[in-house]
Amino acid sequence: xxxxxxxxxRVLQETNLNLSKAAEKMHIVQSAVSRQLQLxxxxxxxxxxxxxxxxxxxxxxxxxxxxxxxxxxxxxxNNIQNIAADxxxxxxxxxxxxxxxxxxxxxxxxxxxxxxEKYPGVxxxxxxxxxxxxxxxxxARKADIAICTEKVDQESDLVxxxxxxxxxxxxxxxxHPLSEGEITLARLASYPVLTYSFGFTGRSTIESAFKDxxxxxxxxxxxxxxxxxxxxxxxGMGVGLITAMAYDPLTDQDLVLRDLSHLIPSxxxxxxxxxxxxxxxxxxxxxxxxxxxxxEIKC
Amino acid sequence: xxxxxxxxxRVLQETNLNLSKAAEKMHIVQSAVSRQLQLxxxxxxxxxxxxxxxxxxxxxxxxxxxxxxxxxxxxxxNNIQNIAADxxxxxxxxxxxxxxxxxxxxxxxxxxxxxxEKYPGVxxxxxxxxxxxxxxxxxARKADIAICTEKVDQESDLVxxxxxxxxxxxxxxxxHPLSEGEITLARLASYPVLTYSFGFTGRSTIESAFKDxxxxxxxxxxxxxxxxxxxxxxxGMGVGLITAMAYDPLTDQDLVLRDLSHLIPSxxxxxxxxxxxxxxxxxxxxxxxxxxxxxEIKC
DNA sequence: TAAGGTTACGGCGATCGTAACGATC
DNA sequence: GATCGTTACGATCGCCGTAACCTTA
Numbered sequence: 195x196x197x198x199x200x201x202x203x204r205v206l207q208e209t210n211l212n213l214s215k216a217a218e219k220m221h222i223v224q225s226a227v228s229r230q231l232q233l234x235x236x237x238x239x240x241x242x243x244x245x246x247x248x249x250x251x252x253x254x255x256x257x258x259x260x261x262x263x264x265x266x267x268x269x270x271x272n273n274i275q276n277i278a279a280d281x282x283x284x285x286x287x288x289x290x291x292x293x294x295x296x297x298x299x300x301x302x303x304x305x306x307x308x309x310x311e312k313y314p315g316v317x318x319x320x321x322x323x324x325x326x327x328x329x330x331x332x333x334a335r336k337a338d339i340a341i342c343t344e345k346v347d348q349e350s351d352l353v354x355x356x357x358x359x360x361x362x363x364x365x366x367x368x369x370h371p372l373s374e375g376e377i378t379l380a381r382l383a384s385y386p387v388l389t390y391s392f393g394f395t396g397r398s399t400i401e402s403a404f405k406d407x408x409x410x411x412x413x414x415x416x417x418x419x420x421x422x423x424x425x426x427x428x429x430g431m432g433v434g435l436i437t438a439m440a441y442d443p444l445t446d447q448d449l450v451l452r453d454l455s456h457l458i459p460s461x462x463x464x465x466x467x468x469x470x471x472x473x474x475x476x477x478x479x480x481x482x483x484x485x486x487x488x489x490e491i492k493c
Numbered sequence: 494x495x496x497x498x499x500x501x502x503r504v505l506q507e508t509n510l511n512l513s514k515a516a517e518k519m520h521i522v523q524s525a526v527s528r529q530l531q532l533x534x535x536x537x538x539x540x541x542x543x544x545x546x547x548x549x550x551x552x553x554x555x556x557x558x559x560x561x562x563x564x565x566x567x568x569x570x571n572n573i574q575n576i577a578a579d580x581x582x583x584x585x586x587x588x589x590x591x592x593x594x595x596x597x598x599x600x601x602x603x604x605x606x607x608x609x610e611k612y613p614g615v616x617x618x619x620x621x622x623x624x625x626x627x628x629x630x631x632x633a634r635k636a637d638i639a640i641c642t643e644k645v646d647q648e649s650d651l652v653x654x655x656x657x658x659x660x661x662x663x664x665x666x667x668x669h670p671l672s673e674g675e676i677t678l679a680r681l682a683s684y685p686v687l688t689y690s691f692g693f694t695g696r697s698t699i700e701s702a703f704k705d706x707x708x709x710x711x712x713x714x715x716x717x718x719x720x721x722x723x724x725x726x727x728x729g730m731g732v733g734l735i736t737a738m739a740y741d742p743l744t745d746q747d748l749v750l751r752d753l754s755h756l757i758p759s760x761x762x763x764x765x766x767x768x769x770x771x772x773x774x775x776x777x778x779x780x781x782x783x784x785x786x787x788x789e790i791k792c
Numbered sequence: 793t794a795a796g797g798t799t800a801c802g803g804c805g806a807t808c809g810t811a812a813c814g815a816t817c
Numbered sequence: 818g819a820t821c822g823t824t825a826c827g828a829t830c831g832c833c834g835t836a837a838c839c840t841t842a
Contacts, residue, residue, distance in 0.1 A: 198807095222807090222808070222809085223808070223809055223810080225808085225809075225810085225811090226807070226808055226809075229807080229808090230807085233807095246816090247814095247815060247816060248814080248815065248816085249815090249816075
């Protein structure tokens with residue numbers, strides 16, 4: 195048994211058990227991969243993969259169980275490298291942040307800017323993805339930290355930190371009827387609504403607020419990010435339901451923002467990262483910076 | 494980085510950072526070990542060990558932190574091998590049981606005998622050691638399962654299962670004054686006492702029972718196992734405080750057993766094993782057998 | 793001077809790459 | 818015939834062992 199065999203198993207999972215693709219990922223020829231797998235299976239005495247002919251089509255019970263240990267080894271191996279790199283120079287490295295458009299545009303600028311001042315040597319990569327895939331990005335090691343708005347399953351191998359609480363708000367063009375007077379869910383529901391796609395930025399919270407009162411929402415347009423929603427609100431296509439912090443007093447002067455915190459329950463934005471994963475010092479500092487910026491938002 | 498380098502770090506810990514001894518344990522020459530360590534440190538970019546001249550005298554902060562990951566890797570590596578071996582033939586293997594004389598002699602015979610009938614192919618090694626070292630045997634991988642009587646720290650990486658509850662009893666020669674009448678701590682304390690060495694078989698419980706009442710114990714002889722205590726009781730050296738189950742109605746007819754459960758709090762015998770350690774099926778069965786035998790004792 | 797560690801060098805074996813072959817869709 | 822995996826064989830590179838050397842108790 196050696197580490198490249200362990201690595202191979204991991205890569206095989208990522209490539210749908212395709213030996214050729216695994217070989218490519220590992221920068222060696224396919225025959226080498228084939229042999230290493232055979233050797234490993236021979237060493238253990240039982241096959242790890244189900245085969246149809248020569249093709250790998252699944253894992254055996256043994257394979258599945260061993261995969262858990264393989265994951266642990268790979269994790270620890272990566273940790274060793276990261277710890278050592280961090281020790282060498284904790285001011286240099288790469289920070290992969292998985293997040294959504296809304297967070298990237300309206301929440302992250304401040305903390306990221308502050309972070310850059312302290313750690314100019316750290317490269318920041320934004321891994322933008324839909325909310326339901328944010329956690330997957332962590333598991334796939336494509337991201338170190340995820341910033342999530344929608345509910346996250348309390349997975350055991352995940353560390354979750356509540357970042358800040360926020361609520362939805364209404365944006366309408368000035369002079370729109372809803373720019374004045376008391377707002378109720380019923381009144382809202384009488385207009386075509388523009389808001390986030392399902393699964394994005396608290397959309398499910400909006401959904402359930404209306405469902406609870408028996409009202410049906412007429413969602414004319416659903417988009418993944420606030421800018422698109424605002425654009426179509428300006429075109430008069432309907433009223434916008436967006437997160438309050440996405441309203442920019444300067445550039446959005448032609449829109450009226452109306453508080454909806456009494457109608458729609460608040461949502462929580464959370465920071466997530468893998469429990470057994472080593473985070474470099476700068477990543478830990480970045481998380482602190484996020485929490486700091488989050489506190490300021492509340493004021 | 495490769496697995497033998499990881500293994501080397503583990504072995505180095507076990508040999509007090511002695512390269513020569515580590516080489517011996519790994520069945521390679523010392524120079525090879527020296528080189529592998531250098532290569533590994535070079536790869537990480539920082540030393541893992543503190544050196545005085547050429548000698549290794551301690552670990553650096555980095556080394557200590559990396560050791561945690563090394564431990565995880567070695568554990569997972571062993572698990573892989575054990576899982577595979579178990580899958581090949583779950584009726585064969587080796588079971589290392591760390592325990593004390595008392596348990597080995599008075600509790601284990603029945604469950605072990607039953608276990609052997611079901612798993613004749615499993616070799617059983619008894620790792621006898623003093624109670625305070627039982628857990629160390631687990632960590633050192635000298636034992637798979639430990640059976641402890643004295644208190645065990647609730648370590649996070651340990652699985653503890655309560656096996657059975659037991660209490661101390663008094664043994665005296667027939668015709669001894671204490672063979673009749675009510676027994677109190679005060680009355681007991683007026684005789685020279687023979688019991689277990691400190692740290693053995695609930696000795697601390699005895700200790701505290703007397704201390705709580707302000708009485709001082711006159712312990713004439715302390716031994717690690719019951720047989721020795723009984724021997725000296727027969728010689729009239731004093732009264733024996735032993736675990737009740739160590740009294741054998743057949744061979745101990747010349748001794749009188751007197752219950753002390755109202756005077757000395759009961760103790761618990763526990764089964765312990767490492768949390769992240771794979772236990773073969775037969776080991777799991779053995780634990781079940783222990784718990785079964787434990788239940789019968791209570792009757 | 794014994795014990796512990798490093799450095800130099802030659803040899804062997806593990807593992808890779810090339811290439812030809814087999815199977816399955 | 819395109820994709821995927823296996824087998825054979827030569828080449829290479831990593832790692833070990835021998836041995837000489839260095840340092841410190």
